[in-house]
Amino acid sequence: MDLNTPASELPLVGPVYVSRLKRLDINTIGDLLHHVPSRYLDFRLTSEIRNVRPGETVTLRGQIVSMDNIYTKKGTKIQAAKVKDSTGEIEAIWFNQPFLVRNLPEGTIVSLAGKVDWFGRKIALISPEYEKVLGNKKSLHTGRLVPIYPETSGISSKWMRGKIAFGFDQVQNNIEDNLPTSILKNLNLVDLSSAISSVHFPKTLEEVEEGKKRLAFDELLRIQLNSLWKKKKWEQNKASFRLSVKIKDTSKFLKKLPFKLTASQDDAVKEILDDLGKDNPMNRLLEGDVGSGKTVVAAIAAFACFLNEHQTVFMAPTQILAEQHFKTLKQMFSPFKVRISLITSDGIKKDFGRSDIFVGTHALLHKKLDLANVALVVIDEQHKFGVKQRARLIRKSGNKSTAPHILTMTATPIPRTIALTFYGDLDLSTLTELPKGRKPIKTWTIPPQKRESAYQWVGEQINENQAQVFVIVPLIEESEKETMKQIKAATSEYKAIKKIFPKLSIGLLHGRLKTKDKNKVIDLFKKGSTDILVSTPVVEVGIDVPAATIMLIEAAERFGLAQLHQLRGRIGRGEKESYCLLFAETKSPKVQARLNALKITMSGFELAELDLKLRGPGEIFGTKQHGFPELKIASWQDTELIIITKGLAQKVFKNPKKYKKLSSRFNKGKILTN
Ligand code: ADP
Ligand code: MG
Numbered sequence: 001m002d003l004n005t006p007a008s009e010l011p012l013v014g015p016v017y018v019s020r021l022k023r024l025d026i027n028t029i030g031d032l033l034h035h036v037p038s039r040y041l042d043f044r045l046t047s048e049i050r051n052v053r054p055g056e057t058v059t060l061r062g063q064i065v066s067m068d069n070i071y072t073k074k075g076t077k078i079q080a081a082k083v084k085d086s087t088g089e090i091e092a093i094w095f096n097q098p099f100l101v102r103n104l105p106e107g108t109i110v111s112l113a114g115k116v117d118w119f120g121r122k123i124a125l126i127s128p129e130y131e132k133v134l135g136n137k138k139s140l141h142t143g144r145l146v147p148i149y150p151e152t153s154g155i156s157s158k159w160m161r162g163k164i165a166f167g168f169d170q171v172q173n174n175i176e177d178n179l180p181t182s183i184l185k186n187l188n189l190v191d192l193s194s195a196i197s198s199v200h201f202p203k204t205l206e207e208v209e210e211g212k213k214r215l216a217f218d219e220l221l222r223i224q225l226n227s228l229w230k231k232k233k234w235e236q237n238k239a240s241f242r243l244s245v246k247i248k249d250t251s252k253f254l255k256k257l258p259f260k261l262t263a264s265q266d267d268a269v270k271e272i273l274d275d276l277g278k279d280n281p282m283n284r285l286l287e288g289d290v291g292s293g294k295t296v297v298a299a300i301a302a303f304a305c306f307l308n309e310h311q312t313v314f315m316a317p318t319q320i321l322a323e324q325h326f327k328t329l330k331q332m333f334s335p336f337k338v339r340i341s342l343i344t345s346d347g348i349k350k351d352f353g354r355s356d357i358f359v360g361t362h363a364l365l366h367k368k369l370d371l372a373n374v375a376l377v378v379i380d381e382q383h384k385f386g387v388k389q390r391a392r393l394i395r396k397s398g399n400k401s402t403a404p405h406i407l408t409m410t411a412t413p414i415p416r417t418i419a420l421t422f423y424g425d426l427d428l429s430t431l432t433e434l435p436k437g438r439k440p441i442k443t444w445t446i447p448p449q450k451r452e453s454a455y456q457w458v459g460e461q462i463n464e465n466q467a468q469v470f471v472i473v474p475l476i477e478e479s480e481k482e483t484m485k486q487i488k489a490a491t492s493e494y495k496a497i498k499k500i501f502p503k504l505s506i507g508l509l510h511g512r513l514k515t516k517d518k519n520k521v522i523d524l525f526k527k528g529s530t531d532i533l534v535s536t537p538v539v540e541v542g543i544d545v546p547a548a549t550i551m552l553i554e555a556a557e558r559f560g561l562a563q564l565h566q567l568r569g570r571i572g573r574g575e576k577e578s579y580c581l582l583f584a585e586t587k588s589p590k591v592q593a594r595l596n597a598l599k600i601t602m603s604g605f606e607l608a609e610l611d612l613k614l615r616g617p618g619e620i621f622g623t624k625q626h627g628f629p630e631l632k633i634a635s636w637q638d639t640e641l642i643i644i645t646k647g648l649a650q651k652v653f654k655n656p657k658k659y660k661k662l663s664s665r666f667n668k669g670k671i672l673t674n
Pocket of ligand 2: 294295380
């Protein structure tokens with residue numbers, strides 16, 4: 001056996017357990033040994049029975065004197081054992097585990113570990129971990145730092161400990177370390193075998209940290225190498241069309257814009273146009289805060305394609321966004337003869353003749369379209385699409401040996417170190433500034449006792465200044481589609497707001513509305529016929545209502561800072577002063593302090609960094625659908641390790657011979673298939 005042996009070869013691991021393990025991404029013994037505990041129970045203190053005291057957590061060793069099922073009046077089954085050693089006797093109590101009576105019959109020598117407490121008038125071990133003492137076998141579940149594993153239904157930590165101990169025993173002499181000793185020394189890392197042993201069988205918690213550090217290093221290095229490998233693969237493609245692009249050609253377009261590009265838009269445009277002129281296809285991520293002006297950057301690239309008589313595909317995650325892009329692009333390109341069509345599940349909307357730009361939702365993937373002449377694919381809000389959807393669009397536009405240029409865009413402000421790792425296969429352009437003249441959004445946190453007066457103020461703003469208001473309802477559940485619970489919450493908020501503002505016109509927007517109804521709601525709001533639009537957090541994905549100047553966010557503490565920032569990006573788009581009011585359900589000073597960050601900065605990137613520090617990466621993105629990779633062992637907060645692994649990965653790629661073991665391991669097997 002070695003690390004690559006399938007887990008199914010472990011004794012007593014049949015198809016049922018194989019599939020349960022699969023849910024944890026565990027296929028091989030190596031995967032199993034890389035399944036790192038989430039915490040440890042400290043059962044290191046062993047004691048003689050006569051010395052135990054209530055409140056202690058101890059391990060005892062003794063013989064079962066009696067073991068009985070006892071039925072209580074309430075109907076619970078209690079298992080009570082008497083255990084003795086040479087110094088005394090103590091009771092051990094479990095709840096609802098009747099099988100124990102068979103498992104631990106009278107006479108069994110056991111090791112028990114757990115908390116000592118009063119049970120009735122006697123002291124007892126309450127729900128202790130137990131294991132039979134068999135010869136010289138080392139104890140696994142008692143008498144040491146006992147690991148607790150991240151579990152899935154049907155796999156207990158106890159089961160896991162057994163399999164890991166067996167597996168490690170079998171393979172420990174076959175664990176080959178892919179990192180050269182010199183690197184281990186330089187970076188102060190332990191070797192792989194010790195690392196695995198340290199996380200599963202530690203003597204101290206310090207040892208756990210050392211082991212974890214080494215495994216985290218491997219995890220990050222694998223991601224880095226994988227990214228570089230993907231990048232190399234991509235670069236072996238030929239571009240579908242090599243374009244001749246000169247900055248001066250695009251200036252015709254720039255002259256017709258009602259504004260000047262910001263410096264970072266300028267830089268991004270240069271980087272993109274430069275890529276478009278190359279033989280191998282671009283694969284670039286344009287990252288920029290909400291409102292930083294990504295659309296126009298993409299439009300310039302599309303214009304360059306148009307000048308070369310090639311087409312562009314522009315894919316957006318929702319129908320509303322696709323329609324908005326369609327309108328925006330139509331307007332931007334109105335001085336030129338650029339023909340744009342809109343492809344959504346409703347059908348195809350187009351002018352006569354062939355199209356120069358296809359704008360659409362994922363309906364683009366399913367409709368029959370001739371995309372043979374497509375030179376550029378733009379994917380907006382890329383994280384809203386699955387890897388497969390993206391790949392499909394790319395394949396649809398290119399052919400076996402060629403690929404279109406790809407520009408993906410995201411408003412999720414991923415800190416640069418992370419972006420360079422997770423998106424290591426992409427080139428990165430960042431819009432770091434908002435267009436000039438944007439007014440910062442005044443952001444307030446509203447304590448519960450000020451809610452009344454906040455509503456009063458909002459009412460005044462509507463009546464006196466014709467303000468339009470978004471009310472964002474609490475985020476109920478993180479899920480791909482809006483759940484019924486979320487819709488219910490929105491509906492009851494809608495009713496509540498109606499009661500508070502009986503004379504005003506209130507709208508309700510959520511993800512379960514039919515597109516037609518959604519559009520109607522948004523149109524009414526855009527036209528100014530709706531004063532207050534109550535919405536689920538779906539508005540996060542950009543609808544553009546420049547006249548909206550106030551946003552109320554309920555239960556703001558449930559969102560990540562960057563997510564709140566994206567939400568408030570829906571206001572502050574016009575000339576008028578804008579206000580964002582954050583209601584929190586708790587008075588906790590920690591929450592207040594976190595939310596206060598929104599008052600201070602208008603930079604999504606700064607907020608994302610802060611989120612990362614305070615709550616971890618899940619919070620930057622809020623929902624799983626953002627496609628942010630979950631690290632199993634390492635942490636995205638560990639910037640230092642991220643940078644070191646990036647550096648090493650680059651060295652390995654430059655000089656694969658020097659890092660033979662590493663590069664051969666990373667050049668085959670499952671690592672590269674994802
Ligand atoms: P996002 O990056 O969120 O997609 P958009 O592309 O929708 O942002 O741009 C937001 C708004 O800013 C649009 O109305 C757009 O016309 C405007 N805009 C873009 N670039 C500039 C600029 N350089 N100066 C002024 N306004 C700009
Ligand atoms: Mg956008």
